[in-house]
Amino acid sequence: MNIGQAAQASGVSAKMIRYYEEIGLVPKAARRESGYRDYEEADIHRLRFIRRARDLGFTVDQIGELLGLWADRSRASSNVKTLALSHVEELRRKKAEIEGMIATLESLAQSCHGDDRPDCPILEELGAAGHDVSGLQAQPRRFGAPGFSPRRG
């Protein structure tokens, strides 16, 4: 199976398959005489696994762990569950950040009449000296969590 077919079958683009190989997330693919990578069912299976884990927002590192657990048929299911739940915690944090932003922005937008007059509390707030915008909604101090980048495919 060529990389193109593997991509189609797994939902992971050829570019990404090569990238995952490069960073060691998947083992180096077998090569034909031509130099073409050659994939089998098991490889497709693994790629699909990765694709789904990405869809669930796991980072590549976490997916590496998951693959390890997946391969180890004697591991305790608690290991997997722990990993999953700690990821859920992470997701909840991000959700809370976003909710804070939404709440602040909505309250600012609500107080802006939004017509052709120039005065606008949104900009006034952003430009005001001193305090923190997030304080408007009494959000937890730190928005900036480690970056989150969902799949874009």
Place this chain on the structure above:
Amino acid sequence: MNIGQAAQASGVSAKMIRYYEEIGLVPKAARRESGYRDYEEADIHRLRFIRRARDLGFTVDQIGELLGLWADRSRASSNVKTLALSHVEELRRKKAEIEGMIATLESLAQSCHGDDRPDCPILEELGAAGHDVSGLQAQPRRFGAPGFSPRRG
């Protein structure tokens, strides 16, 4: 005022101030004879504005627009409000994606006993042939939205 003081006063790191200057988000700072950048109150003010807008999850491009609107004292407030609300829409989409992930993961985790036995529905689901994990929760098809990276400072 040196860049260090400006950073302190605005909450934007010196690195980021230089970066914003480089990409043209802020005008080139005045220089002393020594070559040091020199900042005034108005610059600090603008940097604080940027910092807050980042805290609210606006992209650098959007902040550019916001700064333009901020500077234009005769613009209609509706322009600002529109921009803010469309950003809120974006945030809502991201929130929904995250909620989908959380829901799926929780339902998987719930069905995993999480003890020292090896069988684990989480990995089984991820590794299953065929269907889409998100289907478990009947989420809207596409998780992968354009990337989201909140501030990390």
Place this chain on the structure above:
DNA sequence: CATAAGGGTTCCCACCGTGGGAAGGTCAAG
């Protein structure tokens, strides 16, 4: 058999926003 189309291969570049660090210049205080 020759050629074209559509794969594949590697390699580099870009994005966004941020941090790290090296190599060198400046400034203020001791």
Place this chain on the structure above:
DNA sequence: CTTGACCTTCCCACGGTGGGAACCCTTATG
């Protein structure tokens, strides 16, 4: 004058992903 804190520019890294160039391989068709 020396020390240390600061500034300057420049390059590199991250996570993931896409774009594209330059080149090789395979397969179908005239």
